[in-house]
Amino acid sequence: MVTTDTTLLADRLDKPSRPRHTSLDDSRGYRIFRVVNAVLLLGVVVVTLYPFVNIVAQSFSSEVYIRTGQVNLVPRGFNLDTYKLVASDPAFWNSYLNTVIYTVTATAISIVLTTVYAYVLSKHRLKGRGLLVGIAVFTMFFNGGLIPNYVLVNGLGMTNTIWAIVLPNAISVFNLLVMKAFFESLPAELEEAAAIDGLNTYGILLRIVLPLSKAVLATMILFYAVANWNSWFQAFLYLDRSDLFPVTVYLRNMIAGATSATSVGAVETNAVAISANIKAVTMVLTVLPIVAVYPFIQRYFVSGVMLGAVKQ
Amino acid sequence: MTTQISEPAADAAPDRPDKPPRTPKTPRYKTTWRKAWKRDWQLYTLVIVPLLFFLVFRYAPMLGNVIAFRKFVPGGSIYGETWVGLRYVKMFINDPNFWEVFGNTMALGALSLIFTFPLPIVLALLLNEVRSRYFKRFVQTVSYLPHFLSIVIVAGMVMQLVSLEGSVNQIVRALGGDAVSFIQDPSWFRTIYVSSEVWQTVGWGTILYLAALTTIDSQLYEAARIDGANRWQQTWHVTLPGIRPTMITLLILNIGTFMAVGFEKVLLLYNPLTYPTADVVSTYLYRVGLVSNNFSYAAAIGLFESIIGLTLILSANAISRRTVGTSLW
Numbered sequence: 032m033v034t035t036d037t038t039l040l041a042d043r044l045d046k047p048s049r050p051r052h053t054s055l056d057d058s059r060g061y062r063i064f065r066v067v068n069a070v071l072l073l074g075v076v077v078v079t080l081y082p083f084v085n086i087v088a089q090s091f092s093s094e095v096y097i098r099t100g101q102v103n104l105v106p107r108g109f110n111l112d113t114y115k116l117v118a119s120d121p122a123f124w125n126s127y128l129n130t131v132i133y134t135v136t137a138t139a140i141s142i143v144l145t146t147v148y149a150y151v152l153s154k155h156r157l158k159g160r161g162l163l164v165g166i167a168v169f170t171m172f173f174n175g176g177l178i179p180n181y182v183l184v185n186g187l188g189m190t191n192t193i194w195a196i197v198l199p200n201a202i203s204v205f206n207l208l209v210m211k212a213f214f215e216s217l218p219a220e221l222e223e224a225a226a227i228d229g230l231n232t233y234g235i236l237l238r239i240v241l242p243l244s245k246a247v248l249a250t251m252i253l254f255y256a257v258a259n260w261n262s263w264f265q266a267f268l269y270l271d272r273s274d275l276f277p278v279t280v281y282l283r284n285m286i287a288g289a290t291s292a293t294s295v296g297a298v299e300t301n302a303v304a305i306s307a308n309i310k311a312v313t314m315v316l317t318v319l320p321i322v323a324v325y326p327f328i329q330r331y332f333v334s335g336v337m338l339g340a341v342k343q
Numbered sequence: 344m345t346t347q348i349s350e351p352a353a354d355a356a357p358d359r360p361d362k363p364p365r366t367p368k369t370p371r372y373k374t375t376w377r378k379a380w381k382r383d384w385q386l387y388t389l390v391i392v393p394l395l396f397f398l399v400f401r402y403a404p405m406l407g408n409v410i411a412f413r414k415f416v417p418g419g420s421i422y423g424e425t426w427v428g429l430r431y432v433k434m435f436i437n438d439p440n441f442w443e444v445f446g447n448t449m450a451l452g453a454l455s456l457i458f459t460f461p462l463p464i465v466l467a468l469l470l471n472e473v474r475s476r477y478f479k480r481f482v483q484t485v486s487y488l489p490h491f492l493s494i495v496i497v498a499g500m501v502m503q504l505v506s507l508e509g510s511v512n513q514i515v516r517a518l519g520g521d522a523v524s525f526i527q528d529p530s531w532f533r534t535i536y537v538s539s540e541v542w543q544t545v546g547w548g549t550i551l552y553l554a555a556l557t558t559i560d561s562q563l564y565e566a567a568r569i570d571g572a573n574r575w576q577q578t579w580h581v582t583l584p585g586i587r588p589t590m591i592t593l594l595i596l597n598i599g600t601f602m603a604v605g606f607e608k609v610l611l612l613y614n615p616l617t618y619p620t621a622d623v624v625s626t627y628l629y630r631v632g633l634v635s636n637n638f639s640y641a642a643a644i645g646l647f648e649s650i651i652g653l654t655l656i657l658s659a660n661a662i663s664r665r666t667v668g669t670s671l672w
Contacts, residue, residue, distance in 0.1 A: 058573065071469060072473065076481070079488060080485060085500075086503060097508060099508065100507070147390070148393035151387075157386055159376075163390060166394070166397050172653055173649055173652070174401065174404070175405045175407055178633070178638055178641045179645070180407075181632070182421045183399075183400070183407055186421040199400045200400075257491055261493030279493050283611065314500070317496060321492065325491055
């Protein structure tokens, strides 16, 4: 029986990859190393988490403590006022809604296009398949570049529309290759049997292949959704109207505004310190959905990366 | 439990013995397009829309690079109006700003490579020595987290940390120094950039190495141990050679993206004060093209950048194929 649950790939990383050490290894030096190693890895954990803890602490602190550089791990002058302030800004919620709309639309488009193309690429008997693979893979190593892309999207009249966000990066070749590898691993007999039963290609894809691909589809959806949720540059480039901004651009403008205020050489002013406060809250609120689902989605990502790698 | 979960792994492993001979080598007789269409027309119809995507959003912009050699009028044809030859190429070759940002790109790319390539290997090897499964999993889970953040968030965090009243300056003050305006000081930009790059990528970068580590035959360790190799010698003579193909593949990929150094991150982190070290080719062409509207000039620079990127990856691949026998294709 073929396992189609690709999330199990992630479990490979938990297997002991090296035989348990024996008394032969149990030198004094190795024992010391293990202690040092544990300390080092804890250090990695602390360094990784610190910036998160820091912005959370800042988001609950009152501005005066941030301005005087007293907020590190714990909030000082605990209050929820900044959250209330940000939450009462309709522009923030509007951009949040935009992010949701863009993410859902873009992910849906991406999944459909990636799935059908990957499915076709997985059919080794298909004439012209090599060319189709080549067309996709070549774009990994050479791309048109910023200016021609901009000129094109502009020329297509997509500026200030959702299409400028959701279409230009609809297919990620990496994801495409992951799905292709997955479809190739499905037993051909199933599809052959379905064909004998009279299903056409579309029917086989919809009724046989896709139901077997739930795990990999979930992985792809997450890959695309997180990428779209996080993306900002497309929106920054093609959208001028602030009511269309996703939350990342909203945040970017907030951060950029604060820097330009200081970069003209002005001493730290009240306005900047307040915005440090607000920035922290905006960052926390933007990152919250990702961090909240992260423990559950992490394994899908690991599996996806490994599925892409083992077949390369 | 372990045997159960290792099954799909074995199934997906590249060296699985029962791999059906569906990949080339077996002679297949040529089908004509007519026959192929008759048999597979439904598959071909599926391909139309994705193919359109590639043609419109990937290949049309590639052709769009002709505006590097043509006069471009905003609002006119996306392929420009009249030929001007190498005018824009000569322009950037004689542009001292271009060479400055080119140097910055090289420096930033090299520094990033020096740190972000080996550190995941080190971290993976350290994780590999952890005996407690839960501790290992915990460290992994935490270290992957930054990978999932938007670059805007990362830039925001960096700016908060290195701001005058941020945590880094608090440490500086605690050690008796004066606060440094890191974000406005060109001499700090590279440090900030590379550290944040390390912070964001190292944990995630361990995945492929950890995966490769699980494929090393444990008999090799046994044999090494019988030969009297200690833990460190086993790592040097068994573990590292075992993950060498992965290392080379990732090195090639890293070299291929050398020129494309985090455009978005630089754009978010730099400011006019730090241009002397922070401005890279991609941000320079962004300003030339989209801020100052010199589309053709910027396209010429962009084309040059893409060609260097392609050359780098092709040469890295060729060199590694000849010298160590590993290549991407």
